[in-house]
Amino acid sequence: MRLLVTGGAGFIGSTLIRVILKERPDWSVVNLDALTYAGNLETLADLEGNPRLAFVKADIADAQAVAACLKAHPVDAVLNLAAESHVDRSILDASAFVRTNVDGTRVMLAAAMAAPGVRRFVQISTDEVYGSLGKTGLFREDTPIAPNSPYAASKASGDLMARAFGHTFGMDVVITRCSNNYGPYQFPEKLIPLFVTNAMEDKPLPVYGDGLQVRDWIHVEDHARGILAALEKGKAGEVYNLGGGNERTNLEITGLVLSELKKPATLIRHVQDRPGHDRRYAIDDTKARRELGWAPRVDFASGIGDTVRWYVQNRPWWERVKSGAYRDYYESQYGKRKAIG
Ligand code: NAD
Ligand code: DAU
Numbered sequence: 001m002r003l004l005v006t007g008g009a010g011f012i013g014s015t016l017i018r019v020i021l022k023e024r025p026d027w028s029v030v031n032l033d034a035l036t037y038a039g040n041l042e043t044l045a046d047l048e049g050n051p052r053l054a055f056v057k058a059d060i061a062d063a064q065a066v067a068a069c070l071k072a073h074p075v076d077a078v079l080n081l082a083a084e085s086h087v088d089r090s091i092l093d094a095s096a097f098v099r100t101n102v103d104g105t106r107v108m109l110a111a112a113m114a115a116p117g118v119r120r121f122v123q124i125s126t127d128e129v130y131g132s133l134g135k136t137g138l139f140r141e142d143t144p145i146a147p148n149s150p151y152a153a154s155k156a157s158g159d160l161m162a163r164a165f166g167h168t169f170g171m172d173v174v175i176t177r178c179s180n181n182y183g184p185y186q187f188p189e190k191l192i193p194l195f196v197t198n199a200m201e202d203k204p205l206p207v208y209g210d211g212l213q214v215r216d217w218i219h220v221e222d223h224a225r226g227i228l229a230a231l232e233k234g235k236a237g238e239v240y241n242l243g244g245g246n247e248r249t250n251l252e253i254t255g256l257v258l259s260e261l262k263k264p265a266t267l268i269r270h271v272q273d274r275p276g277h278d279r280r281y282a283i284d285d286t287k288a289r290r291e292l293g294w295a296p297r298v299d300f301a302s303g304i305g306d307t308v309r310w311y312v313q314n315r316p317w318w319e320r321v322k323s324g325a326y327r328d329y330y331e332s333q334y335g336k337r338k339a340i341g
């Protein structure tokens with residue numbers, strides 16, 4: 001199987017590539033990524049030179065570049081993860097979110113449909129398309145779409161675009177909607193890596209509002225295996241929720257981080273809440289368990305401990321992200337190489 005993974009220089013895409021290359025020894029991957037501020041090839045440095053992995057620097061909203069990539073690298077399936085992914089940035093300015101998450105998804109769908117040989121398109125969506133839950137209940141695949149942030153609205157539009165290509169053109173499209181991921185190599189603007197790295201530097205941990213918002217945490221490798229299961233076993237036109245079954249308030253997560261690092265609670269700072277902040281997410285993943293034979297494997301207590309230790313042991317990785325130095329990496333690795341073919 002030959003795959004095109006978009007957004008492979010990001011947190012989940014890089015994990016997915018690592019899982020695929022390890023667990024499917026005959027498969028090859030083309031990683032198409034624009035290397036926005038969130039894309040970091042240092043995250044894939046251990047795979048450099050692997051003959052089963054190719055990298056193409058391109059924007060998913062650039063139809064010509066995507067078509068050229070698919071022509072140069074024919075594939076059997078496309079996994080679309082490339083996205084603007086941070087809710088807070090979408091509140092400041094949603095334009096890049098609409099361009100990448102909506103129009104970029106449309107471009108990827110059209111290019112995959114036109115490419116001979118592409119048999120399946122997996123759209124990586126999010127549980128945020130469902131909006132927010134009250135104290136009880138779970139998101140099911142038939143829960144109405146009700147996105148609350150500009151990020152969530154853009155992801156819902158991409159998700160529905162994928163559905164529409166399946167319905168209108170008979171494309172084989174499968175959609176996954178996952179809950180909050182944690183693990184190594186997450187960009188330190190998201191809750192867990194931000195709080196771990198701030199605490200390591202004895203900087204304040206900015207908890208939005210009362211900190212009692214609830215997220216359902218899943219280890220990133222479990223999400224990657226869920227995407228793989230959707231690719232291999234999902235039914236065309238279907239949506240699969242993926243979740244960790246680990247509901248925690250943000251204050252609980254903050255407490256876990258502080259206790260893993262043996263840092264004091266005095267680092268906690270309650271700050272002004274995120275506008276429109278969703279109160280609770282929680283996933284019903286019965287359908288994925290039943291139809292895909294998938295279930296999360298990583299125990300939360302050990303997963304979060306390992307994750308905190310990973311950031312402790314990989315300080316140069318996140319220091320280079322926080323300082324911006326990681327952006328020089330592409331230039332040093334690829335800047336002077338001549339294009340071939
Ligand atoms: P990320 O921000 O870490 O990575 C996004 C990647 O996409 C980066 O490498 C970036 O360079 C690339 N990218 C952005 N715009 C691009 C464009 N126009 N063309 C090509 N590449 C572009 O994001 P992530 O957390 O790894 O999320 C990956 C996907 O999973 C996203 O679609 C996101 O919506 C979805 N998702 C994330 C979570 C989560 O908890 N992080 C949960 C559910 C779903
Ligand atoms: O649910 C899936 C979604 O999870 C994905 O689709 C998104 O791409 C991903 O970023 C994530 O969105 P969240 O908004 O839930 O993640 P974030 O890490 O930004 O925030 C998690 C919670 O922590 C949320 O309730 C806001 C809160 N928070 C976040 C930050 C960055 C804080 O209290 N303080 C902070 O500084």
